Amino acid sequence: MADIDSPYPDSLGKLVEVFARLPGVGKRSAERMAFYFLKCGKEEAMDFAFAIRDLRKNLRSCTICFNLAEGEICAICSNPARDDSQLCVVEMPRDVIAIEKTGSYRGLYHVILGRISPIEGIEPDDLKIKELFIRIENGDFEEIIIATNPTAEGDATASYLADKIHPLNIKVSRLARGISAGTEIEFAGLANLQSAFLGRSKI
């Protein structure tokens, strides 16, 4: 603390440093957050540390749909109340969370873990697309809803998937463009996502 460059005691400085790595957190906010742990009870601090540890320890990819799962199979795939005639294809687990928040959809999901991007060298084989078609062939889906992001790459991925699903004689739809172009599904907002789900169109 004698050093002008580091006014913090070591343990506090370390915590400020790790908090400042979080998205959207500057040095000043990181300091406020670190101070919080000096004031809060020991139990609460441990609660926090354990929550981070447990996330890494407990969360894995669902072996069916590649959504986040606490065990082998995620809470959605293992829920018998979900409608197994509908399958919604999304890029990432965070898109599942955003759609679940709307309460507009009660079917199943398939997370392809990315989008086709020739520029970044991401080919269909790098995504969980092979697994998607194994599911479609073995399942009894009446509708595949493609909910990739409304970006150039998301659109290209949707077209690629639609072209491969059409010959299978299953209805394919995309979310209505109630979502404004360029917006990520994750940040689209409840109302936009809800109308997008209701206005989805066959493609």
Place this chain on the structure above:
Amino acid sequence: MADIDSPYPDSLGKLVEVFARLPGVGKRSAERMAFYFLKCGKEEAMDFAFAIRDLRKNLRSCTICFNLAEGEICAICSNPARDDSQLCVVEMPRDVIAIEKTGSYRGLYHVILGRISPIEGIEPDDLKIKELFIRIENGDFEEIIIATNPTAEGDATASYLADKIHPLNIKVSRLARGISAGTEIEFAGLANLQSAFLGRSKI
């Protein structure tokens, strides 16, 4: 995740919940922060969890000045290069950090851990004021700089201390009111704090 009210898997929901408890962090930011731990390496997540644990394990009150310390005695009290003829009295450890950042002061500190506040029932005996006077009597200080916050309670605390130090024939000073009234020292900003230190006046 099947429940509309909780779109997150348990471990992720728990982490969102704990992050949302931090000052200045809303539900949306908490979610972004929690997602960070899904993407970052395992080592980095553990780094984070350990930083929180270590803060609580390693940090204590310096037995001399009541600043934050990694061991028995803080880095400032144990630094022989600090000027032991000056003693700066502050309310809280975060004030020490703010002043250290200015690089304007090379003396020692005494943290009284609060301020006198009749409304909140905080009397001089509830603070580390007795310990301050034991230090002053046993030390060889030429100047006591009172750096309590420029608030009604901080001012009252400063007057109380000045009244008790005057009979001891030691110079007492306060930070110049370069700091605008009502601002906490912690948030005063580098430049304001620097000029406040330079323009401090005898009281």
